[in-house]
Amino acid sequence: MPSHPSSRIQQAREALAGRLREVRRDAGISGRELAVRCGWSESKSSRIENAKTPPSDADIRAWCRACDADDQVPDLIAANRQSADAHIEWRRLQRSGLRLLQESTGDLYQRTGMFRVYVSDVIPGFLQTPGYATALLGSIADFRGTPDDVSDAVEARMRRNAVLGNGALRFRFVLEESVLRHRLCGPDTMAAQLGHLLMAMDLPHVVLGVIPFARQRTVWPMPTFTVFDNHRVHADTLDSAATLTQPSQIDLYGRAFERLAQDAEHGSAARALVADALACLG
Structure with a gap:
């Protein structure tokens, strides 16, 4: 508890x-x-x-x-x-359903100019299709035993993710190759999701890197985190989302992101890794 x-x-x-x-x-x-x-x-x-x-x-x-x-x-x-609210538990937000969780960061997304996102588990929320988000959020709701408002939560996530279409913003993503391979949904839904990733990679304000399985790494795989400008970090664990605002913490995660980005493939090599994962769906 x-x-x-x-x-x-x-x-x-x-x-x-x-x-x-x-x-x-x-x-x-x-x-x-x-x-x-x-x-x-x-x-x-x-x-x-x-x-x-x-x-x-x-x-x-x-x-x-x-x-x-x-x-x-x-x-x-x-x-x-941040002593009163640095460690925000998912369960507290989820008591009223997953929709609230999606809406809780809406204002933050609107006032951020540069997003740096590292994921080691699932497709980043910014880049999820409705089908993939439905499967993922449904799994979370079932695991957590939260109110069944997955449809509303997916709609809220898609509204929140509209910021990805704002060319004035900058998005940098680093994904572990395993993220492309995890089967959290059916093959058709996953194929649509990987196709959406390929389209997002064409956006001029989006940079997406993938760290291959076989890459000799300079840093180890880490839990998922997002850096909002140079002001705030959200670092995820199974039971919580830590909100970090201390300058030394933000600097630490910023340096971690840059090291992870150095280990990642970008451009055509990254696209090839996504395309290979797509081909393996059969």
Whole structure:
């Protein structure tokens, strides 16, 4: 069972408090000295370090300035702001059905200029056909035991995916070759899906790479993730979608994407891998 939201918020606050404690210790100063440098009471330092009082952004800046650790301010402030909602459980969104899950990211899609998407499991949502999306979302609903609103969820996904037709945006995809081979639907539906991939690869604002099975890799296969501009990352696991906003986290996933992209085939070689998967459907 997922933990209660209040417990997750407290865990995030405790993690932030621990990081602030380490910043102070690395500076070699006591809680009392920190309080003097910040101009507040020693008890306030103690409450923050013990996660009794959540710090404000200004408190974090003062704390880091007192410890000569200004370089850590952006990450710590981002962690502070996302403490209440950094880890969004699929189940919480899915209680009202899968349609809500599709619509929950609509605004984010509209305000993003560059999408970088790596997938190791299924065809990226942006590139799914209605038939493939129906099979996938139906499987998810059955596995999760969520309300049966697959048709509405598919329609919501297709509306959301309309951003792919906006030539002013940029999309970069990296797929593991296994994604092209997984049979999540019937052969006709999968053939239509792979054909749709080939058409999407013709769009001038879409770059799609495929990492072949036999490629000597520089990085290992990873869980699926999406980088929205340089501001936010969604990283998927079986039970959750982590929303990451700390600059160091975004940088980490950005570097991972670039390494994965280097391992991928692009252009005609990538098209050949998709076409081969299509031919194998018989």
